[in-house]
Amino acid sequence: MSYLAYIICTGGGGASGVAGGLLHPYSPKAKLLWKGAQCWEEAMVMLSIAEAAKDEGSFAQDLKDLVSQHIFDGPIVWKRGIIKPITAMKSIDIMKKNIQDCLPSCPLELLDSFAIQKILPGLSAPSGFAIYMPKAVNVHPERYLQALFLACNKLVKDLSAVGYSGKQVNFYKQTVHSLQEISGEYSAVVICLGARSESLPELKGVLPLRMCRGVVAHLDLPGNMSGGEYKDSDPSILADAWLAVRGPRSLAMGSTWQWGSRNYSRTLSSDEESSAMHELLSKASILYPDIRNWSCESASAGLRAMPPLTTLGSLPLLGSVDNLVGHNSGGGGRYWFMGGLGARGLLYHGWLGKLMAQAVLSCSAAEIPFELTTWKNRM
Known part of the structure; x- marks a missing residue:
């Protein structure tokens, strides 16, 4: 049985394409974010995949009509760490406590004014202290997104070479004005349009973004x-x-x-x-x-x-939207939505993408944490 999925996305044309790319799993007060460990782990996997695809120079050339041939003129990731000056003395005790719960794969260090100048001469911290994340990274969003597309194509090519024929990844540069335009031959439609989500009439005014x-x-x-x-x-x-x-x-x-x-x-x-x-x-x-x-x-x-604010922070929106777009799924899911990643898309996207793939292929949202789907109960 064939399975066809149609993914509607901006291709990095929105906020993702102009983001600064500072990647770490912590809140402004150095507290590990909700599911921060899982998200950080998946983000590191995705970055390694993108960097491996970047090294496939000849393969990138084969796709020059889809990917700018100058896109890899520089690195995808700068592994130089991130430093966060602490501006208020009252925050230091809270941050000291949070540092104790940091991830071994992304440690936190508390620096005094002397240590700050050794790490980055000329940096001024009003409180005299700063948080240093030596393993945090800086990502070039456009190079990263296009390298992931190359990686998807390479995976299909490699699978075909070992006998898994019939698998394809096609990229269409077109505007989707309505879900009604998408042919019924698709087993699932995944909507990842970010701020453009409400451009679809079926979702206009129904998302809490x-x-x-x-x-x-x-x-x-x-x-x-x-x-x-x-x-x-x-x-x-x-x-x-x-x-x-x-x-x-x-x-x-x-x-x-x-x-x-x-x-x-x-x-x-x-x-x-x-x-x-x-x-x-x-x-x-x-x-x-x-x-x-x-x-x-x-x-x-x-x-x-x-996304809307919750007691756990600003959590992305995930899940089936069959009921919101007026589709009777008969118990499964045909229309799926992933959005509201806000300013933390680089951190969330790998883990959320895995959850979404599992849900789409199984036609079930059972594996999606309820914290990411409760927004639908308020609609």
Whole structure:
């Protein structure tokens, strides 16, 4: 029996494509997030798969019509760690306690002002302390997403070579205006449209998502500046305005939070860019004054689909939406939804993707934690 699944996604064209890529499993107070261990483990697996696909240079060339031939001009992952300055003394005792419960695969260290300067000279922490995550990473979102697509194609090719014929992965560059457009030949339809989910009339007004537009700036250190370069070992900075380091003289700075926005455009008006740069530089320069020596090379924006707040934090939305789109599944599931990953998509996506695949293939949401499906009970 053949099984066909149709996955509707943005292909990294939304907030995922402009994200800073700072990846770690902790909350702002260094507390391990809900299911943070599972998510971190799966994220590391996915990154290793993407990096292996990147090394398949000839295979990438075969797919140059689908993947930019310049997409791999740089690394997918920068393994340089992340440092988070502590801005308030009252937070230190809470963070000390949370550090005791950190993951061995992503340890946390509490640094005093002397240790901070050894790790990243020039960084200022108002409290005199900072949290350091030496195993945390910085991911280039677009290279990563396209490498995963290459990996999917390679898997199909390898399976066909050992006798598992009939398996295919096809990529269609087209806009889906309604679920009604999708042929009934598909066994399942998985909707992963992020902030674009409500563009489907069947889901308009029925998802508890909170929209938020964010601006990310890409900075370069001018060639005439002899100082201020980032060394290979210098970590990225996680704060109200974060700095994701991409090289000695290149980094991304973000992000703004414009709640309630419905502006899907990645491009910015001159006023929006000026306002965003002023806001971000004002915050970042307090912690890292040398950032004033860098210049803005470009800026882009994305619309995040934030989930509702719960007692466990902001948890993604997962599960069958047959009842929401008016489909009588007869006990199984045909229409599935994964969204509301918000600003933690890099952390959640691998684990959620595994849960979704299991649910779709078994036509059952039994293995999906109830915390991710309770949102439907409130609709």
